[in-house]
Amino acid sequence: MRSVKVLFVSPEVTPLARTGGLGDVVGALPPALKAVGVDVRIICPLHRGSLDGLKSKRIAGQLRIRIGERLCFARLVETCLPGTDVTVYLIEHKGFFDRPDIYAGSKGDFPDNAERSFVICRAAIDLPRLIGWRPDVYHAHDWMAAALPACLNAIKRPEGEVRAASVLTIHNLEHQGSFSPEKFEISNLPRSYFQMEGFEHYGRLNLLKGGIQHADKITTVSPTYAKEVRTETQSHGLHSSLVYRAADLVGILNGIDKEAWNPGQDSALPHPFSLDTVETGKKECRKALSQELNLPYEPSLPLLGAVSRLYRQKGLDALAGALPKLLKKNDFQLALLGSGDPEQEKSFSNLANRFPDKVSIHIGFDDGLARRIFAGTDFFLMPSRFEPCGLAQQYAMRYGSLPIANSTGGLVDTIKDLNKHPKSANGLLLPNIEEASLHTAFRNACNIFAEEKKLQFMRRNAMMREASWKEPAESYADVYKWAMERSSINPKAVCA
Incomplete structure (x- = not known):
């Protein structure tokens, strides 16, 4: 039986670009998935400084990305996640991603964050055209990649062709990607997607809500958080959507990279120590x-x-x-x-x-x-x-x-x-x-x-305490199989 092919789609990945736990997870989970037999790769923007110190990199081709009526071109840079054999594809577009930070500048959130989000999603969909590798599952991480499931669902396919499945991981429900309704026009999605059962949220475009409505499976980063987000007090306004998708919502506890976080071999410590010392x-x-x-x-x-x-x-x-x-x-x-x-x-x-x-x-x-x-x-x-x-x-x-x-x-x-x-x-x-x-x-x-x-x-x-990524990786492998089963049952899904 062949390996399941999974493409991680994320705005950040440690150590190439990081602001917090999201980047750490996207950098640590793929090697663990490879160890349990998943063929996993990552696509992420090429942020300023991402290539610093990387010796192995090549241009894999030119991406064609339509944002509204604008056709954008971006170079696809192929490299490896440092210290692993996981392939990483970086979206090189200086106008959108060559900035001092990932999400915001000195004056607050970048005003074109909606456009940047759709660039990431559309680049992920265009990727197979350039590399000859087609994911079975697209695994989107947080709001900046959350429009991806809808973009996949909107693709017109020949009768009988099974669409790729989608999984959305919510790392922090507080960050949702909320924009004025006019921004929906840049998505090139059917107008019917901007409704209460899709991206519309109190009159605004909400990318995370759209992802929740359209993804085949949804995960959060711990079992308790999966329960909490279904309550009105901790859902940050998305209670109805999360309750509606409860059957497809799974909480999987994050692990940590035990080699990267090893007090016995940590060069930052003046006196490394083990359990014995x-x-x-x-x-x-x-x-x-x-x-x-x-x-x-x-x-x-x-x-x-x-x-x-x-x-x-x-x-x-x-x-x-x-x-x-x-x-x-x-x-x-x-x-x-x-x-x-x-x-x-x-x-x-x-x-x-x-x-x-x-x-x-x-x-x-x-x-x-x-x-x-x-x-x-x-x-x-x-x-x-x-x-x-x-x-x-x-x-x-x-x-x-x-x-x-x-x-x-x-x-x-x-x-x-x-x-x-x-x-x-x-x-x-x-x-x-x-x-x-x-x-x-x-x-x-x-x-x-x-x-x-x-x-x-x-x-x-x-x-x-056991904190490795082995058990979470096995749980995610199960989620991918469930997502693929759902996509085969609903080959032309528009929303849940």
Whole structure:
């Protein structure tokens, strides 16, 4: 039996272009899919800097892409995902993709993001013409590729020809690709697609909603998030569509690349460590981290860390508001790396100035420092208001830092709370992020730190947690088969 052919369609892929977890997943899942027998390739825009350091690349041809009445041409650059044998096709169009960032500039979202989205989708459909490889399944990732299922469904085919199947993965439902209704004209889709059962959402063009309505199968990045998005409070306005497609919606927990996130072989750490050397290794990493962050080295106090974008979703604003009282009632230190909302940046900077011996804040992002925070801290904070999956808590556990997190999304699926799972605990889950819950969690963390045996027990549980991509890859392989079955039953599907 031949391998299923799958084309990943994404605006980003680590390490070629990345803003967050989406790129990490698109970079890590394909090699795992190859290992379970899936013939997988990736198509992604050629963003500024994507080719830096790549030795192997070639021009595979010229794409023809129609956006409204405009015919665009883009070069197709073929390369390999670094460190793997996964083929990546990059869409080279300087007008649309040669920019300092992927989604937004200094003045906010790029005004032509709708056009850029359809360029990605149309390029993916034109790809087989150039390379002689036809996907059985197109796997679209998030809103910028979400119009792809509809574009596939709209293609006129000879009678009896089975269309390619489509899978849409929702990495974060908050980001939907919402535009003025006039933007629908650039799609070249039938006018009937702009309706309540398709792309129309309160009078606007909503790309993610269109993808949900048209895809053969839909996945989210954790089982709990798949349940949450079907509720009115966590659906970000798409409750009806997600409930309607519930039978085709699957939650698959993200894994992590255990080779890329290996504290025993991480060159960013001053003292790499394994499970056998974790106690001495983390002690040395903490000592070095304290020096790097200009925090007094206080081995008798727990050091808590956070690596996060500073946006409302992540809940760190609640922590900033409660931190003075938390420090008054509990003795600990905090190291935070992040950027985002200027008001949150200012709040944490003020706290660092107010408590220089207890709080360190580094505005920005630094991959090496992030890894040293995972390795050098005792606990890792993720008070997210919602969290589709969360990768940072998995990285932290891999490096022996116990997560303290809100009970939402993938945090519930990855963290075993001490109270509920005393024999396999690897972290602490909060019922909410109100001040009282934060106080309880910080007090519990301080108590765990004071009990060395309990700390070591939980730390080892965290480091031994199975977090590879093998099981998720097998689950996605099943989803592809289900999607192909649905496409053969509904060869001319317009929408669900």
